[in-house]
Amino acid sequence: MDLPVMPPVQPMLARSAARIPVGMQYEGKWDGFRAIVFRDGDEVEIGSRSGKPLTRYFPELLLAVRAALPPRCVVDGEIVIARGGRLDFDALLERIHPADSRVRLLAERTPASLVVFDLLALGDADLTGSPLAERRRTLVEALGGAPPGPVHVAPATTDIEVAHRWFEQYEGAGLDGVVAKPLDLGYRPGERVMVKVKHERTADCVLAGFRFHKSGPVVGSLLLGLYQGTGGAGARLQHVGVCASFPMRRREALVQELAPLRMPSVEGHPWAAWADEEAAAVDRMPGAPSRWTGKKDLSWVPLRPERVCEVAYDHMQGGRFRHTAQFRRWRPDREPTSCTYAQLEEPVRYDLADVLAGPGPGAGGSDGSDGSDG
Structure with a gap:
């Protein structure tokens, strides 16, 4: 593997806040395993938040990554598993098992998905120094032609009213809040430079x-x-x-x-x-x-x-x-x-498929869409 950004890479992190800040890009806060995915042709490595590889625990994602991601790239995202229209973190925990046969059985029974929300490298270009707004546009363009499947571009918006609506609705699908990211922010591994607002x-x-x-x-x-x-x-x-x-x-x-x-x-x-x-x-x-x-x-x-x-x-x-x-x-x-x-208060149910379906993956527009559909 020979990429402009090489493993291990610590993901960029978020600090907690009580309110959703204004003037940023907003995404749902996914409840899964944070993952930095490196692809160089057929070589794929999935790194965890701690830098340790997750690759062997999600064999089904190796095929999906080769089908959906550009031939040479590094992306930041979240590995999730859905059951009954909502995220199921317990199903993810079951994957961290020493027996390869058990892992492959679970991969068939409860296949995982990858929700991508940032792009660190593409081809020979290191994008970590580029502002988030530029990385987002490049990410949507790079994955826009990907076939339907378990690799998704995370919905994003710059409309704070949409973000407030997501904060209320997405909890019903198992998401646990909203993440706000400054549009001019470069990718800063291991630093708490984003903002997360969680339900309490x-x-x-x-x-x-x-x-x-x-x-x-x-x-x-x-x-x-x-x-x-x-x-x-x-x-x-x-x-x-x-x-x-x-x-x-x-x-x-x-x-x-x-x-x-x-x-x-x-x-x-x-x-x-x-x-x-x-x-x-x-x-x-x-x-x-x-x-x-x-x-x-x-x-x-x-x-x-x-x-x-x-x-x-x-x-x-x-x-x-x-x-x-x-x-x-x-x-x-x-x-x-x-x-x-x-x-205990139960959140109103909201189907995870509706979260992944839209509004579109772009970072602009009053409805959170840039007109593309990834």
Whole structure:
């Protein structure tokens, strides 16, 4: 492989903001695996955000890339899998498997797609120093004649009203917000120079345990649960995620604050069978064994599930918070058994095919279209 931009390349990143900024290019925030794809003729390499190759986990994309991308290019995008008209991140996680036979079986059952939103190199030209507006035009021209298939150009617009509409609609298809990019911005690997605006909702959760921080005997994260059904007698407490990001002084104070709730062992705790793989397959519990965790210490401190906290989260997937939740406040006015899934707001469904179909891939125009259809 001999390209003007060679692997590994760190993708350009985004910082969080509360509002969509004006005067930029806007795209949906895709919930998948970030990927830098390098193609030099038949040679294709797919690099992850960390720089490690993803190529072996998505064999179906190698064929698609050779069919849809220019013979020599480097593109930035997101690998996604759709089920039932929306993105399915869990299906992506299943791909990172050591057995090649398993990977190829899943490639047939749940094929992945590549959503392309930037162009770093084309032919012998390094485009990383060119402004985004120019790279976008070149990307649309380069992929405009590609056959229909699993490689898509991400819809983009410079109309902030369209961006606000996408922010509300696209969540129903599994996207988790909007990304704003300055039009004069060159490609700056590893730097947080874009802006991401994500959805935020709140939920009242049962505090059922905590893990110590890696730095010492202070709280690292709080383990959160929600009850199934109405939360009455016999209802199971499901582990839905963690909240973290406390200042160090607060982590220290939490150890003492939660001491009265500590249990001598997990015996009698709703997640007592947390280390049992069969039990973890039935109920959601913290630290269930998997190939992801390896030898990582997943031990945790059980707490009597008697305290409720309000947390902020972006969205749910597979019955759990997709990302780490943010602590907001204690809720002494709530009974733990009242903390059920029923309180969670469901976004209005929106078919992923409609996201990929339009409005067009261009960066201009009041409707987000430049007249091309990729």
